[in-house]
Amino acid sequence: MWPFDRKARTQAMLDKVADARKKEDQENARKLAMRRAVMKSMERRASDNAKKWAPPELMPGVVPAGVTPAVAMDSLCGPTYQFLNSAAGGLYAANIQPFPGYQNLAALATRAEYRAFASTHGNELTREWIEITSKSRKDAKALADKIKELEEACEYFNLRNVFRQAAEQETLFGRGQVSINVRGADISIPLILDPRTIQKGSLRDFTTIEPMWTSPSAYNALDPTAADFYKPSTWWVMGHEMHASRLLTIITRPLPDMLKPAYNFSGMSLSQLAQPYVENWLRTRQSVSDLVDKFSRTFLKTNMAQVLNGGEGGDVFDRVEMYVNMQSNLGMGVMDSETEDIVQVNTPLSGLSDLQAQSQEHMCSVSRTPAIILTGISPSGLNASSEGEIRTFYDWISSIQEAYYYQPIDTCLKVIQLHLWGEVDDSITFKFKPLWQPSAKEESEIRFNKAQEAQIYIANSVIDPSEARQQLSDDPDSGWDNIDGDLEIVQPGMFDDEGGDPGVPVEQNKGALNGAQVSSLVEISQSVAAGTLSVEAAEAVLLHSFGINKEEADKMLSPPENVPSVDVAESAKVDAPAPDVLPGEEGQ
Template identity: 45%
Template sequence: MRRSARRQRAKARRQAAPQVSITEAMLKVGYEIVARERAKKAAPVNPFKPAEHPAAFMPDGGLAMDDALTDVGSWAASVSTDFAGSDCQHFLGFGPLSLLAQRPEYRRITEVIATEATRKGIRIQAKGRDRAEKVKQLEAEFKRLRVMDLMRKAAELDGFFGRGHIYVDLKDAAGDELATPIGNGSDAASKAKVQQGSLNGFRTIEPIWVVPTGYNSSDPLSPNWYRPTSWYVQGRSIHTSRLLTFVSREVPDLLKPAYSFCGLSLTQMARPYVDNWLRTRQSVSDLVSAFSVMVLATQMGNAQGAVGEDFFNRVELFNLTRDNRGVWAINKETEDMKNVSAPLGTLDVLQAQSQEHMASVSGIPLIKLLGIQPAGLNASSEGEIRVFYDGIGSYQEASLTPNLTTMSGIIQLNLWGEVDPNITTVWEPLWSLSDKERAEVRKLEADTDEVLIDSGVIAPTESRKRLADDQDSLYHGLDPDDLPEGEEDDEDVTGESDDGTSPTVRRLFNAARARVAAE
């Protein structure tokens, strides 16, 4: 009877309580909250807005923006309203790019490419033995002026900002003289401007201090169409030939003013992938530090009123003393303890894939970018590294060689007052054979020469000349006409020497003996 009475009283209380619909019970979200959250999202940007430089480095009249360029920029912005600003589709600016250059993920990508491109340096070649002294002088001057170091720094600026500069510092170049051209290193302008002993050196300049001016945006048939003919550097107009410009990844013409005539930087290209990697890395770290949660099923009324303080002190004590040796005492009748853990089995795979995406956008093998060795039976990175070196070779020829040729011409004019057309520069190959592989190649070449000489296709002096001219040969620099004494006396009419060896083997032996004696 008592139980029935209690049920009737509870039913009466429920009926007397005001009825609340499901809609009324839900949390009400006002329009103000929604509008405030929408405002937190990134505002649309105009990707065609001209790039910003420090005010002190800008011309008094601002950037050269004629009517044609203004109209085109306005049209491009109007037709790109819905697309602009998404996924780094606009110039990030010199300030943000400078900050991102501190992060190792961006810096590593740029430094690997710049370092690999200049690591082996160049080889100065000349036709004719009478230019050997000139080659030595030019090599010494390249080393004194730190040409390869400057090329590496310019390549790094190109990677960080999309544009790099090397300034040609000539004596007595000041004022209005800086606005005059000095040519490409081998033309008439260079011969007139660069006199013997007039070169002070070269210096790299960050693009933030170099403002483009004087570019053509009205005649696509003009040679300076969207190409600056001069640059503005803190109150001085500098002709473009005095600031050797490095832009490896040019953007379309419509975006060049917005990018301050920079190209697409490696930082901007890699930013979506680096952001994903940083978010994944932090998420994995957070999950590992809190993958296990203890759940206490109890009467939540214990957390209220006078007993609430004891309840929270009890929970806090458990958190402070929690370890594998601890004991948590609970009420058998009213409480239950459970452990909820997140699986960690595939976190390493997810994190590795996110990290490898950075290597894919940069085109750098994992072993070069991250130091990660390939896993698995007979796994090797040799093929990937060869492909990477092929890409670096293309980058050298397309982005570094034009300015390197100009610098070489200017250095020759500074040394001798003329440019020798028979002296050229080539990049040293990045891939090199091991000592064993080189020895095997030399053995094959020697066997080939022996067959060709014995069959009368070539003369021994031609083989000797090839060895002397090959810079990778052990006998480079050997005089082909200076034959070892007694070589002909050891041979009989049949062409064999007294000990039965062939003429070719005997000549190679004598050449090797002479080289060892000279060393």
């Protein structure tokens, strides 16, 4: 056999062995990939099976040593946890996570996004605060001093800031609690709003307690028809048992009864609700940042044969390093005009801002807070405005105030009244101030419209001027709430003979009307003739405002066919000299 035939045969055998080995390696790689996929699936399944509804982990010392927590697995909640875990597969298929624990919720509070949720809701809920008033307007002046004293006491006890902190804690952890601290009181017994239990001057202060320091001590889990079913009657507060009436609990996102033990009888934290949306926003923001950082890439077209054939390629890498070091507006690049070229590839960035803004809007939507309030970023685009969204948000905040904060604040106000006066005045109440405040221009327009409305009512004898004055005095937004509403204003010369023109005798000054009054008489007569004012109403105005007797009023308001052809203004004239003619100069 010729040497070259033997060499070719040997090469063919080597190629065949190499192909077989290559196929074997590919098969082994495929089997390895399959095994890895199976292992990941098993790990995921094991992880899902490991995530079960379980009792919350309590801070050491919350429940006294040797006492079984009311939310433990071996308590009355045991069957509840078993029932929840029987359907755990379906729950986790929907990506529903159990209670993350106060440790994780506290850690989330360190991120700006979760912190913004809590601070925004807490500030907006208490920004305008409350207005303490009387239930009846008639008692407003009599209770003015007591209301002022009650307002000063609320400032002394820092009641507004206490509820702001409670709102923030409720947003972060799902439950806000306000403790009513009375000197010398037994905190384990109910707090009754009575002078015998809250003596005058016995209130110490109000404090907020984070949910991690409390846990239910007793609750009704047997009678669903009872009002206190799955509502704690007493709480453990760092080893001390406190009655629920002394620990005002605020939960704006309540959970179903079967989930309450697993959440330590808290509500759903807004941080946990918003976590998927915040994570999407953070991922989108980082992806956009990475894309902007690497959107432009530069390629050098050169001979890569040496590198691809296993060589060191030092010349190629040296040239690349030279291009990188000299890549600036003041640098200069050099290349082979025949075998080399530089190409710049740019990634399109259009639409990235829309994707990022949409992700941020989704984060705002879960908290029902407009982006302008939560982030301070105003909407963009032609004729874009957030006024409608802000008004809707304020309406939602107002509904939260009435539904979840009215009763706790009312209880605190009654406790303060017992502390101040030793009694509760049932005629004192309060209301939440509206969050939407009109501008100075809008307030001026409102007052002007009210003034016109009062003028029309007075002119048509619907109300008396004294009633309009009283309305101004009672309205704190009128700008005239400091006037005396009971003071009667009498215009000179309207109801008596005094105050007339001193240059005219009294007998002539009697019944004299000025130009404005004559014009008013003409307008009243025209209104009666046009049918816009009844004869009775016009007659009442003439009798009470102009001092005209009933006979003269009937003549002035009678139909034209029964009245001599004399102008209405002529009937109001008197035989008095013209004001610009002096006595003794009539003939001149």
